[in-house]
Amino acid sequence: MKLEGKKAIWSEYQKEIADDRYFYVRSCIRQNFFPGSEVAFLRIMKDVLKKDIYEHPCHTTCSGIGYHGDVVPVETTMTVVARQFAIMTEAGYTNYVPSCITSFGLYTEILETWHHFPEIKERVQENLRRATGREFEIPENLAHASDIIFKFRKEIATQAKYRLVNKYTGEPLKVVDHIGCHYAKMFPSKGVGGAEYPYVLAGMVEEWGGQVIDYPERRHCCGFGFRQYLVQANRGFSVACSREKFESMAPFRPDMIITNCPGCPMFLDRWQYVIGEMEGKTYGPNGQGIPVFTYEEVAGLVLGFDPWDLGLQMHQTSCEPVLDKIGIEYDPEEKFTLNKTLAKAKKGKIFV
Amino acid sequence: MDKHVIIIGGGIAGLEAGSKLSGQGYKVSLYEKSNRTGGHLNDWYKLFPDRRNSSEVIEYFKKIVSDSGLKIFQDTSIERIKENGNGFSIYSDKGEEVEADVIVIATGFDLFKSSRKEEYGYGIYDNVISSSDLEAMFRAGEVVRSDGKHPKRTGFVHCVGSRDEKVGNLYCSKLCCVTAVKQAIEVKELDPDAKVYCFYMDMRMGGAYYEELYREAQEEWGISFIRGKVSEVGETIDNNLIVKVEDTLLGRPLKLELDMLVLMAGMEMSEPGEKLAKASFLKTGENKFFASADHHFGSNLSSIKGVFLAGTCTMPMNITETISHARAVVPDVIDYLEKKG
Numbered sequence: 001m002k003l004e005g006k007k008a009i010w011s012e013y014q015k016e017i018a019d020d021r022y023f024y025v026r027s028c029i030r031q032n033f034f035p036g037s038e039v040a041f042l043r044i045m046k047d048v049l050k051k052d053i054y055e056h057p058c059h060t061t062c063s064g065i066g067y068h069g070d071v072v073p074v075e076t077t078m079t080v081v082a083r084q085f086a087i088m089t090e091a092g093y094t095n096y097v098p099s100c101i102t103s104f105g106l107y108t109e110i111l112e113t114w115h116h117f118p119e120i121k122e123r124v125q126e127n128l129r130r131a132t133g134r135e136f137e138i139p140e141n142l143a144h145a146s147d148i149i150f151k152f153r154k155e156i157a158t159q160a161k162y163r164l165v166n167k168y169t170g171e172p173l174k175v176v177d178h179i180g181c182h183y184a185k186m187f188p189s190k191g192v193g194g195a196e197y198p199y200v201l202a203g204m205v206e207e208w209g210g211q212v213i214d215y216p217e218r219r220h221c222c223g224f225g226f227r228q229y230l231v232q233a234n235r236g237f238s239v240a241c242s243r244e245k246f247e248s249m250a251p252f253r254p255d256m257i258i259t260n261c262p263g264c265p266m267f268l269d270r271w272q273y274v275i276g277e278m279e280g281k282t283y284g285p286n287g288q289g290i291p292v293f294t295y296e297e298v299a300g301l302v303l304g305f306d307p308w309d310l311g312l313q314m315h316q317t318s319c320e321p322v323l324d325k326i327g328i329e330y331d332p333e334e335k336f337t338l339n340k341t342l343a344k345a346k347k348g349k350i351f352v
Numbered sequence: 353m354d355k356h357v358i359i360i361g362g363g364i365a366g367l368e369a370g371s372k373l374s375g376q377g378y379k380v381s382l383y384e385k386s387n388r389t390g391g392h393l394n395d396w397y398k399l400f401p402d403r404r405n406s407s408e409v410i411e412y413f414k415k416i417v418s419d420s421g422l423k424i425f426q427d428t429s430i431e432r433i434k435e436n437g438n439g440f441s442i443y444s445d446k447g448e449e450v451e452a453d454v455i456v457i458a459t460g461f462d463l464f465k466s467s468r469k470e471e472y473g474y475g476i477y478d479n480v481i482s483s484s485d486l487e488a489m490f491r492a493g494e495v496v497r498s499d500g501k502h503p504k505r506t507g508f509v510h511c512v513g514s515r516d517e518k519v520g521n522l523y524c525s526k527l528c529c530v531t532a533v534k535q536a537i538e539v540k541e542l543d544p545d546a547k548v549y550c551f552y553m554d555m556r557m558g559g560a561y562y563e564e565l566y567r568e569a570q571e572e573w574g575i576s577f578i579r580g581k582v583s584e585v586g587e588t589i590d591n592n593l594i595v596k597v598e599d600t601l602l603g604r605p606l607k608l609e610l611d612m613l614v615l616m617a618g619m620e621m622s623e624p625g626e627k628l629a630k631a632s633f634l635k636t637g638e639n640k641f642f643a644s645a646d647h648h649f650g651s652n653l654s655s656i657k658g659v660f661l662a663g664t665c666t667m668p669m670n671i672t673e674t675i676s677h678a679r680a681v682v683p684d685v686i687d688y689l690e691k692k693g
Contacts, residue, residue, distance in 0.1 A: 001476060001477060001478070001587055002475060002476055002477075002478065004475075005467065005473075005474075005475035005476035006476055008467065008475065009467075009470055009476075194470065195470075196470035196471050196584075197470065197476070214586070214587060215586065215587075215588075215589075216586030216587065216588055216594035217586065217594075218586065219584055219586075248586075248594075251588070251589040252589055
């Protein structure tokens with residue numbers, strides 16, 4: 001593999017990412033799957049990077065999960081999205097930052113649709129006006145939350161307590177970067193690095209000391225794919241998709257997986273347990289799995305956040321092998337008791 | 353006969369037209385951007401459909417050039433043509449200005465840059481090569497992977513940069529199908545036990561003896577032709593390639609592990625040609641090549657009177673067609689000069 005070839009492609013896919021004053025919207029599902037990630041993102045933005053980031057209590061789902069699951073019509077979805085933009089407008093922000101990859105893809109798709117078919121935008125504007133009396137402006141800048149962390153990856157590196165380096169060998173950790181399908185596959189120019197060789201997570205990994213590995217099924221779906229999982233009869237296909245990826249990446253002996261989509265870490269994490277139960281097969285050394293992280297969790301770890309504050313105990317595939325390789329200090333007893341974390345939370349000082 | 357004809361481009365169209373006009377007694381100057389004439393022909397080993405060694409054709413051009421007295425200026429790019437009242441001035445990248453009565457543009461084509469089809473991994477995966485790279489290996493007498501081993505499973509991807517809306521080229525480059533068939537046979541000749549696959553959209557075997565070569569590839573060499581486009585390429589830890597393709601005849605996706613993948617790069621308007629067209633206000637077509645004044649009756653005429661076109665600067669052509677097109681420009685130029693007086 002020639003890195004120079006990838007660098008040439010990366011250089012062609014640069015996107016504008018706002019510097020400050022972000023309007024943040026959460027994912028529907030992430031707080032259930034990996035509850036520390038979004039909190040960690042906000043803490044990094046506010047306390048580490050000193051940025052103005054705002055989330056409004058009245059924002060809702062973008063309805064993308066229903067749209068891609070074929071249960072919400074596109075006109076409804078567009079009106080819901082218009083309401084989100086209206087709330088941003090009312091709050092005095094112009095830089096829109098969704099936490100969810102599918103939301104990001106959906107917002108991009110809708111903005112492109114309105115750009116090419118302004119009459120649809122007018123119709124949606126009228127629908128929103130009649131339903132809520134609200135008006136909205138198009139965001140000046142739309143970036144996924146992982147784009148923001150990518151933008152400030154160097155600043156995070158300068159404040160990092162740890163690096164993605166194996167303390168026993170001194171070698172960079174081998175990291176699989178898995179990009180959510182809706183990040184750039186529909187609109188390559190809207191993703192950092194494009195659709196074929198996205199750089200958004202690879203750039204973080206490189207900057208924080210790790211080494212990204214390429215493997216044949218890196219573009220393959222994580223197994224969520226909405227209907228693959230949401231339709232119960234298809235769940236065998238869901239786990240088969242994930243298995244395809246694990247089989248493909250296993251020869252490269254990755255130390256960990258980093259993701260930027262709400263569903264991907266869930267399925268790559270949980271299905272490893274299921275495959276272990278079904279086939280007795282694990283993909284890491286010594287009967288262990290390959291730990292799976294969100295990019296906020298990885299950013300939090302390198303910044304020295306407590307792993308249990310980050311919610312790593314919610315991972316079904318144990319994260320400790322990576323924590324040990326990096327040399328991150330943690331209290332094994334605290335993992336499930338959470339006494340210290342709860343005590344800190346009561347004082348509003350989690351992550352400190 | 354003191355008229356001055358300038359030919360822009362020293363590929364086979366420029367050499368053929370220039371030699372013929374020089375042979376008619378005109379003062380002819382040919383400007384070539386590189387340090388050699390012959391264009392892409394220099395990079396090819398054997399030619400379809402009869403597998404003639406390209407050196408024979410190169411020799412032909414060397415001979416007609418030396419016989420004709422054609423004056424050649426190498427390492428000189430012509431950047432702009434300007435009408436000057438009685439004829440034309442051309443401007444080179446060296447700051448020279450030369451006057452001429454007639455211009456013949458023969459700037460040829462560029463091979464499509466295969467790295468633009470990002471999903472195929474050219475320039476990223478070690479054993480993804482272009483048709484041009486493979487010709488260089490044929491000339492060297494050995495087809496080898498990056499690890500020095502001979503490939504046992506080779507795939508050819510047709511239509512790379514042709515008939516592809518995504519890269520902005522809707523047209524067919526015409527020659528890639530037959531080149532793939534020729535190269536697939538040559539791979540089998542070097543290793544009869546090798547497995548060879550061609551992934552195609554349609555087999556466009558429109559030239560003389562092309563269809564026969566295609567039949568030979570199937571019947572005598574057992575080359576597998578799979579109707580479907582490759583969707584993505586990945587690399588295993590052994591530097592093999594995992595190729596995903598849809599077999600549209602069987603109606604199902606396929607995944608193959610190959611040792612080498614050859615991309616059949618299409619033909620595009622050359623970059624110098626594109627710059628020249630813009631700077632000189634010469635019309636180009638939807639396919640971005642120079643637009644002829646009339647598709648049927650004036651394929652050698654450009655949008656400016658006195659500026660003529662020859663060869664693959666107008667559309668994809670094979671060598672036979674290019675030579676014919678270059679010869680056809682000669683009477684047009686003579687007719688123009690005689691009328692001009």
